[in-house]
Amino acid sequence: MWCLVSQPNSVILEVEVDPKAKGQECLEKVCQCLGISKEADYFGLKFHSTKGEELWLNLRNPIERQVTGLPPHRFAIRVKFWVPPHLLLQDTTR
Structure with a gap:
């Protein structure tokens, strides 16, 4: 199943997940593409109902x-949990 994920800078990522995939799998793939895998817990995916x-x-x-x-x-x-920048491990997360 294809998912289109927009970033805050309006760039769209294309991610493919299994049709039965849970939301976590999609978020992990997006974070992997962005190089923020270690701090994926601070982010979430939003959609319109x-x-x-x-x-x-x-x-x-x-x-x-x-x-x-x-x-x-x-x-x-989107950022789901804000963390002070000095506590972040990865520069790309900032």
């Missing part, structure tokens, strides 16, 4: 049970 609400993708549940419509599904990677 059919009602137009902006929701966080639940990382423990299958993607297909949370989003509607046909792939490619559109997500945005």
Whole structure:
């Protein structure tokens, strides 16, 4: 299943995951592409519901049970937990 993930700088990443994949797998692939794998816990994926609400993708549940419509599904990677920069391990996370 194809997922299109927008970054804050408007660049779109294309990620392919298993159709039965959980949200965690998609987030891990995105973080791997961005070089922030060690600090992936600080980030999450957001999407728009059919009602137009902006929701966080639940990382423990299958993607297909949370989003509607046909792939490619559109997500945005966002900071979920803010951490002071001096506590971050990777420069790319900053």
